[in-house]
Structures are given as structure tokens and as C-alpha cells.
Amino acid sequence: xxVLTQPPSVSGAPGQRVTISCTGSSSNIGAGYDVHxxxxxxxxxxxxxxxxxxNRPSGVPDRFSGSKSGTSASLAITGxxxxxxxxxxxxxxxxxLSRRVFGGGTKLTVL
Amino acid sequence: xxxxxxxxxxxxxxxxxxxLSCAASGFTFxxxxxxxxxxxxxxxxxxxxxxxxxxxxxxxxxxxxxxxxISRDNAKNSLYLQMNSLRAEDTAVYYCARDSxxxxxxYLPYYYYYMDVWGKGTTVTVSS
Numbered sequence: 001x002x003v004l005t006q007p008p009s010v011s012g013a014p015g016q017r018v019t020i021s022c023t024g025s026s027s028n029i030g031a032g033y034d035v036h037x038x039x040x041x042x043x044x045x046x047x048x049x050x051x052x053x054x055n056r057p058s059g060v061p062d063r064f065s066g067s068k069s070g071t072s073a074s075l076a077i078t079g080x081x082x083x084x085x086x087x088x089x090x091x092x093x094x095x096x097l098s099r100r101v102f103g104g105g106t107k108l109t110v111l
Numbered sequence: 112x113x114x115x116x117x118x119x120x121x122x123x124x125x126x127x128x129x130x131l132s133c134a135a136s137g138f139t140f141x142x143x144x145x146x147x148x149x150x151x152x153x154x155x156x157x158x159x160x161x162x163x164x165x166x167x168x169x170x171x172x173x174x175x176x177x178x179x180x181i182s183r184d185n186a187k188n189s190l191y192l193q194m195n196s197l198r199a200e201d202t203a204v205y206y207c208a209r210d211s212x213x214x215x216x217x218y219l220p221y222y223y224y225y226m227d228v229w230g231k232g233t234t235v236t237v238s239s
Contacts, residue, residue: 002155038156045206046208048228048229091226
């Protein structure tokens with residue numbers, strides 16, 4: 001069981017908007033630690049998608065956005081495209097465990 | 112081009128040892144903290160270990176503490192993971208990942224940093 005909880009799967013049609021939630025607790029997200037998001041395309045290594053809760057690295061389309069509130073964070077993807085089909089992971093730090101933690105991952109299917 | 116290339120994976124028997132390497136290029140390796148992250152077959156990502164830029168600060172996940180040793184050679188632009196007493200549950204793809212920060216977060220502890228460059232991974236299989 002992951003410390004950060006993500007839905008196992010989400011889906012949407014091309015052009016639609018989807019959100020992926022990442023629910024933590026008072027020892028991680030709620031304690032103020034930053035949340036980062038990674039995209040893992042099938043058969044490839046993870047890639048940084050969002051850092052510091054809501055910042056996009058250069059090269060990441062502005063269709064991807066991140067937010068954080070309380071003990072949760074969210075990744076939103078607008079204008080869904082077939083190439084967005086991937087696994088998405090949130091990551092933060094947990095002060096009780098004294099280590100970085102990942103969410104269990106969410107598989108995005110573009111219908 | 113900024114690049115990380117892992118090597119050293121393979122098939123090993125339970126209780127055996129393996130040493131992973133990660134060769135860095137395209138950036139000043141000695142200025143960056145580094146990590147190992149693993150992914151068991153069909154599973155999610157698990158942070159394994161962290162090492163500071165100088166090598167003076169090291170952290171491990173509880174699951175590998177006492178069995179794995181992270182190290183680096185800044186002169187060779189290389190990161191290592193010595194894995195001893197391997198178990199079946201250590202079977203995974205092992206990625207090396209560079210830590211980075213921006214703006215104010217660079218004045219905060221390492222756990223505010225994010226992993227901005229990843230290698231393609233090397234596969235470790237522990238089986239008899």
C-alpha cells in the first residue's frame with residue numbers, strides 16, 4: 001500500500017480533460033513538502049512532468065498542470081492526446097518515514 | 112546532451128551480490144545529488160537510495176538498509192550501487208536519477224528536490 005494514494009486508472013477521449021489525484025497525509029503533502037509528477041510511457045523510463053507542485057520543465061506542454069491543496073495534489077491534462085497514454089506517478093517526502101515516497105501510479109487510457 | 116546510462120544488471124541467485132553503475136555525461140556530475148529508484152515488474156516506483164554531491168550524506172530505504180551501498184566517483188562521473196544479500200523481492204529495473212532544484216527550493220533540504228534526469232534503467236533478476 002502506497003503512502004500516497006492515486007486512482008489505479010483514469011480514461012478520457014481525445015480532446016477531453018482528465019485529472020489524477022494524489023492523496024497524502026499530514027506527514028507528507030499536508031506537512032508542506034513539494035509534490036512532483038512523473039510520466040512513464042510504456043516501456044520507457046520515468047520523465048519529470050511537474051515539479052514543485054505546479055511548475056513545468058521546459059519542453060512539457062502547457063496542457064499539463066499541477067496543483068496542491070491541503071493533504072492532496074492533482075495533475076490535470078487538457079486537450080487529451082493519444083500520446084498522453086502512460087502511467088503517471090506523484091512523489092513527495094514523508095517525515096514519519098524519513099524518505100521520499102511515490103504514489104502507486106495511475107494508468108491513463110485515451111479512448 | 113545530458114545523459115545517464117546504467118549498467119551491471121543481470122541474473123543472480125538469492126543471497127548473491129551485484130554492483131550497478133551509472134555513467135553520467137553532459138553535465139557537471141560533481142555538482143549534483145543522485146538517487147537510485149527501482150521498479151519491480153508490473154509495479155510502481157520505489158526510491159532506494161540518495162547520495163549528496165560530495166558523497167558525504169547518504170540515505171537508504173528501510174527495505175535495502177544494511178544490504179545495499181551507494182557510492183560515487185566524481186572523477187569518473189559515475190554512481191554505483193553495491194547490492195549484497197539479494198532477495199527475490201529485489202528483482203526490478205533499477206534507475207539512476209539526478210536530483211535538481213530551482214529558485215528557493217535550492218536553499219531547502221534535499222527532499223524538496225525533484226528527479227529531473229533519469230537513465231533508461233538496468234534489470235536485476237534475483238532467482239535460483
